[in-house]
Amino acid sequence: MSSTSTFSSIELGRRSLLAHKQSTQTAGHNISNSSTPGYTRQRVNLEAFEPLYRPDLSRANTPGQIGQGVSINSITRLRDELLDTRIVNNTDEMGFWQTRDYYMRKLENVHNEPEDISVRSRMDQFWEAWQELSLYPESDAARQVVRTRSETLTDSIHHQHRALQEIRDMVHSDIEATVKQINDITGRIADLNNEIVKSKAMGDNPNDVMDKRDVLVEKLAKLFFDIHDFTQVNRQGPDVGEQYRSEIFYANAEQKKIAAELVEKLEKKGYKVATKISKADKFYEAEDYHQDYYEHKGTLPYCHVKRNVFSR
Numbered sequence: 001m002s003s004t005s006t007f008s009s010i011e012l013g014r015r016s017l018l019a020h021k022q023s024t025q026t027a028g029h030n031i032s033n034s035s036t037p038g039y040t041r042q043r044v045n046l047e048a049f050e051p052l053y054r055p056d057l058s059r060a061n062t063p064g065q066i067g068q069g070v071s072i073n074s075i076t077r078l079r080d081e082l083l084d085t086r087i088v089n090n091t092d093e094m095g096f097w098q099t100r101d102y103y104m105r106k107l108e109n110v111h112n113e114p115e116d117i118s119v120r121s122r123m124d125q126f127w128e129a130w131q132e133l134s135l136y137p138e139s140d141a142a143r144q145v146v147r148t149r150s151e152t153l154t155d156s157i158h159h160q161h162r163a164l165q166e167i168r169d170m171v172h173s174d175i176e177a178t179v180k181q182i183n184d185i186t187g188r189i190a191d192l193n194n195e196i197v198k199s200k201a202m203g204d205n206p207n208d209v210m211d212k213r214d215v216l217v218e219k220l221a222k223l224f225f226d227i228h229d230f231t232q233v234n235r236q237g238p239d240v241g242e243q244y245r246s247e248i249f250y251a252n253a254e255q256k257k258i259a260a261e262l263v264e265k266l267e268k269k270g271y272k273v274a275t276k277i278s279k280a281d282k283f284y285e286a287e288d289y290h291q292d293y294y295e296h297k298g299t300l301p302y303c304h305v306k307r308n309v310f311s312r
Helices: 008-032 081-111 119-135 140-201 207-226 253-268 293-297
Strands: 041-048 070-078 247-250 276-279
Touching: 008 041, 008 070, 070 207, 081 140, 119 140, 140 207, 207 253, 247 253, 253 276
Parallel strands: 247 276
Antiparallel strands: 041 070
16 A cells, blocks of 8 residues: 555646746736847756655665655846947947947037038138238228128137037036936845845745846946046046045945956956955945035036946
8 A cells, every 4th residue: 555645746837837837927027028128038847746755764665765846946047248238338339339420410509610601601701701802901991891800700609619619518417417317226226135045045046136236336337437537546637645546346246246356357458447346344334425416516526527448
């Protein structure tokens, strides 16, 4: 007579149905998020459930271990690092050319060369008027032409100057937007870290949340390299001292890996990267006079502007 329960076969079938149901749901989850930025395909890892009889001295006299079906070991992310690198490089390249094209078009519209209405054409007309006046110095008409064309040239130069100032203000607005973007990213990373810690404490593996965090960490690291000179040692522009060094602090192995990969990309592009990668330790808040520094001084930042170094 069998020593196993009458319901063991039913339980075995139940485990199999639940495991494969989860596999089907995960496959549907992958398909649903096929167009989601930063999403990593997930896989359900199945394993045989613990057998009914393990090898020990008190086991029943049976011809072998009795299988109990299948169970879910984990749900893991499948990342293709080579493909991820190619996607990031192509995306950076596109962003670089789009930004360059945008500002180049702005500058072309300001200078408006080689059209008839430009500072160059006004300058030519100005000197032509003086040439005409040199031939007929007694002519009131020639004198009036010189005066009119002088005013026209002056107005054109002033107009171009104002237009260039507007472009400069756009660049400064871009800097302010970048600062806000950094603050937003760091806040979102902090929220995701709290969520990940809570999930792991419950024994879960929050794959989707970790995907979101990895995307934000990489975006933040790229912004870090874009907005400062990472080739200078213990200084930034006119500010000299170890406190001005270029350094990335990581909280886990994944963040360290992302930072190291970005440094490697920059070195392959010919940059001599001075940025250090260190484990995060205790941080101290800056003094009050450093908070909103340029706003209090009433001046503009003088060190660096944002650039797309990964697409050069």
